[in-house]
Amino acid sequence: MKKIIIAILVIFIGTTSCDSGFEELNVNPNTATELEPGPKLTNAILRTAGDRFENWRGNLIYSSMMIQHMASIGGVWAGDKYLYNAQWSGAWFERGYNDQVKIIEDIVFQLETDPEDQYSEEMLAIARILRVFIYHKITDLYGDVPYSEAGRGFIEGNFRPAYDPQSEIYADMLNELAEATAALGTGTSQFGTADILFDGDQDKWRRFGYSMMLRLGLRLIKVDPTGAQQWAQRAIDGGVMQSNDDTSYVEHTDGPEGINRNGNGQVFSADDDMRLSDTFINALAGDPRLRIYAALPDGDGDRNTSGSNDPAMQRGLPNGLDATTVLNIPGGDDINNFSEPNRNLITAEDEPYFFQTYAEVEFMLAEADIRWGIAGGDPAAHYSAGVRAAMRQLDLYDVGDQSVTDIEIQDFLTANPFDAANGLEQVNTQYWIVTFLNDIESFANWRRTGFPVLISVDYPGNESNGLIPRRLRYFEREQTTNPQNYQAAISRQGPDQFTTRMWWDVE
Template identity: 40%
Template sequence: MKKKLYAVLFSFALLGLSACDNGFEELNKDPNAVTADRFNPAFLFTTAQLRTAKGDESGTLYYGSTFVQQFASLSNVGIFDFHGDKYVYHKGNNEVLWKKTFDAEGGPAKLLADALQLSKDKPEYHNLHQMVRIWRTLVFSRLTDMYGDVPYSEAGQGYYQQNYTPKYDTQKDIYYNMLSELEDATSKLDANQPLFAAADIAYNGAIAKWKKLGYSLMLRLGMRLSKVEPATAEAWVKKAYAGGVFSSVDDNLFIKGTDATGAQQELVNGQSNILSVSTRTPGKIAKTFFDFLKNNNDPRLKHTVAVYTDPTNVATKNTDPAVQKGLPNGLDRITLPKDPSYDPTNPAQEHQYSGINRDVYAKLDGPRMFITYGETQLLLAEAAVRGWITGDAAQLYRNGVTGAMKNLAKYDASATISDAEITAYLTAHPFVGTADKEKAYEQINTQYWAATFLNGYESFANVRRSGYPKLTPINYPDNETGGRFPGRLRYPDDEPVLNRDHYNSTVARQGTDNYITKVWWDK
């Protein structure tokens, strides 16, 4: 009887303890603590968008834009402002895109990995999860295009998988996965679900624009495979075209700076910040790019370039094309006076050459463009020439040129190009037709080069893919390529130490870790 009584009392005691434990646990929970079940991943997404546009700008300007001869520069006490002008190596700017992407304390790779994890299988975050997947494709497409094989499938998984040495996925596998991700994520966007407008600093939650972005990125990545796997490229281009890409310049993807004063550096357009510095010369407009605009009487010229005879004084700006000229690539301050373009009687000396028009392109609260309507139309024009889509190649070409010119107004209203100017340009430079496909490819992709001005990563990628415009490589002393056009950037110097085994196996598979080795889609 006693044993039964003890058993009953013990059971009641356990129940009581259990009740007390539950109450005690709730009482001791910090209501202000950030935990996975109560943290809103939308905050991570906003920061990822911002940091995709901020911090890596020296990579796209100093290498991408100078590799393709949109910018040129002179040496400065042994340091090159725009290093790609001469195919020379600069550790910090060679590595900046990689370092900023994988920054463990707030790089887009980690932020997006966390946002994916926290939004996965949660209906309330349905659209956010798809947006994150699309944005992650944008981030990693830039990275793999500049370096080749990179950590992708295991990137950002240190906390979740305790994997601090992620493998380098092959670029082929990365591209295949990115395209599949775009297809699936874009198809799942749902305007009837929460839109996360406040968290989305690109499109304010506009699902229709996100769908166009997904298919426009699919078009870009699909076309990137045109040389290495044309059949695969054609299949994805058809899907993108059927899905619906950008239909006007209002669909353009960009992130805008929000601080025109520069007081809050995290909130300014970092690319504009470099170009706006008036105490030094952050590069000049390359002769190759300048001559293309001037020789074709391109209306973009008057808005894009300016001469600052005193680089510290914006009042010295002159936008008259008659007094301007581009700086030839590959010169330094020693060889410049020997170049035929140099006028020794000009008191401005090196500043007799044209620079960027700061009033248009160097506004701290201006936009940084990632993908535009003009680009997508030009890619579709090439696809039409190839017979991959049924669109009118000539009309798509006209749309592309028109969109690229209209895009300047997104930087500043003063750069608006009128319809009459655009019509006159297209009349003077009509589409060459499809009879000679190679001439058509050259015309389309040279316009693409002009359309991607200030998006050096994309300009460099498409010049490698298409071969146009035909650029004369630079052979500056002790350059990284021996005078050959670059194929990629080098991996960061610490990768052979921090991720030795995966680095070594990647180099053995892809090729020597230098500027000459080509990425997969360029071989």
């Protein structure tokens, strides 16, 4: 798998850049008729995992800070204090369309219009599932976004795509998942090992598709509870992930170029200003995962820390502080008194990047049982399975002798059994924990459920009146390169502000 990643990089090196608008974003870098779809799929998956640019800005600076997985006293990490930085806020939009949408739309078009009928039906089904995954992250960050006309500049000459209402985007994404999963067969797809998620395993792609259907179906809970139940039931009946073997993740390497490396890991290699939030550290009290997630830096702040990961010594940094106000809390005179993401275990550039995990699915099944009793009627069993899967999932990192033991897992479940009276909060708090470093998803699920309960900060000059933001603001250049469609979107959805709620996030 790692050799394939390196080989594909040679083909695609230099194909993307920080382009100025959709006209440039949609210039096809390859000429589709000259490349097989397999190498393109490899590239699309790597681009979907993201490079340092968009992960630093959209996933970490904003989502992880707002959702209180991490904290910072530095001005760069604007999301900690709900400050607006145009480049940071628009980064996932910019790179999403440039590096992800453009490529996946090219693949889908090539497979749909194959004149020689040389590509199998399941190849198109796999590409459609990946396309849904790409778009759902973009729309969940921004709301109404280009969808039906997006990525079609080279194909149709439309360089200024309309923004679709999120309600229509969600309806189409769910329909795409229904059709794509139904089109998958058995055995290995024609993509073969070019598929660096599942090595062409159609059964795994089907379970991924239905698991995505479950995620998107539950996203409707506040705006269409009946539809949410129907889509959740359809996903469960179709067959969601069954074990950690079904988890969807990219196995990264440490080079030779950026897209082979874990985008989050590239950030941690370059920056040491972030710390773990005290909200996250406190939630992990008594949890054996704390020693894997957290470590105190060396006294000199060495990025390649050999500092302690003793759970008893970990201490989180409160959100919303700066270099002056941090001095008002005990230990605030030295930022190295506060825990950071464990650089020895989970933040290296060759660590996995998760798309969706089996643990997440089990927590969603627990919620489906709490709400409707449609996943077997035993939310406690799904909660326990989710906790076990979340702790075993950490073995995919290079954790060595720090791996959580089966005894520790059982001890945790004994001390923290399923609590029916607070079931929704309990399972969604666990969902928040297991999606650490996948913070765009953490942010979306928090807005959907309200869990965990977070206390917002009110830093001077913040953009949301001291409220945790409900979305990110669009890529600012859209105001000049696609002005009519941009204006139509904000006229329909509401002002392009952090506090504007998107379609599925009603009060």
